[in-house]
Amino acid sequence: MFKQLIGIAALALSFTAAAQQPPTVVDLPTRPGVTQRMLVTTPPEPKATVILLAGGHGGLQLFQNGSFKWGEGNFLVRSRQLFADKGLMAVVVDAPSDRLRAPFLNGFRQTEEHAADLKATIAWARATAKVPVWLVGTSRGTQSAAYAATVLQGADAPDGVVLTATILADDKQRPVPAMPLEHIKVPVLVVHHQQDGCSYCAYSEIPTLMAKLTHTPRSHLITATGGKNQGDACAAFAHHGFNGLEADVVGQMADWILAPAR
Template identity: 65%
Template structure:
């Protein structure tokens, strides 16, 4: 009986693993033209009948260097990058954004997230997604990726801009440049979701500064703060496996984020 029971458990585990493998949404690298002679590479995950699209902006320098087979040279541990399948499981079309073809070497996007060229590239991505899937397009950034998303949302409006944005682990202070709260956020006229870990120990992302960020979103038709506690905290406090990267909370963070994005 013990042998039969062990075999039954093994079969159940095998079936579970198999079903999880089948649930994985295929990933496809796509290149689109943006500015003159420049292309933008992205990794696309397209579940059937998506409810909305999320364009994911990694933190750091942003240079994922996505290879033609879909693998990456950098950034696989980034909160948004490692959670891309979780977003697809929620019925969202997922676009993982790399740096453009003219920024595939250091410093990648460092110093360039708030430049017209970056806005032009993201505008092309938004247009491609709208033409391809005809669903609302949301920009989702984490850490330094929030500086991309916040800036683009202040520069692109209407048909050119996103339908909403999500700021996770927002850069709220930055001695090397303009933090998100220092941007003209009052210009944003789309819904804004802010997601932050209350124990984020990164010096650029103190939770105590988040209320000031929320007050600057008064022009948005809908804004909300999702705050989290707990999970795991490992390594550099500004890296992806500390509280800064919602380590151990990924599935719940994505679930609540997706629910807010798709709420009627």
């Protein structure tokens, strides 16, 4: 009986160790001579993978030890463990090795090179966890996710897209509703805070975005309310970044992502 209890305890410890496996840093070759660094948080039995695309200039400057020079507070970056807790492998993507200085991803998010980097990331994620792969962007990261989904087709396409705090207006580059969204042939989830005060992300423009998603197999809007609103209206700890609502918002996102597999 004592030996049996020891065996059970050892098994429990092995499961705990698996659950607490530390995040890993991966340098992925994407284009000739170019690599892309990623921080990967893997639950014991992933049900899907989410490739997390931060906003702003996107230059996280991820160190080999898993820390960030910039962007640690970004909604998706700070919520990475919440995704893993829901059974989703969370892949936080840095700028590629040829964009590690200012302006980082500014002016780069809607380019063939950026799409090629994300194509390689999707392929790597599929081969690694062998589960569906979703692109998830927030703020300017939605321009990356939406653009990639319009140009990557067939086996290269993600299995779905999530747009949080979407860029709905922009005087510097195409906002998401101005993209050819009819080319997206995978499910799209839109998550937006009703009180988002960022001038690029007015909730009143959400109907325009949703009307452009009629060619997708399914689309859905999750509207967030409440929480905390601190600092710049376009920054990570304002309503724009779902401050104080992280667990609830990530939970709803995970439920929708995993719903087809149930």
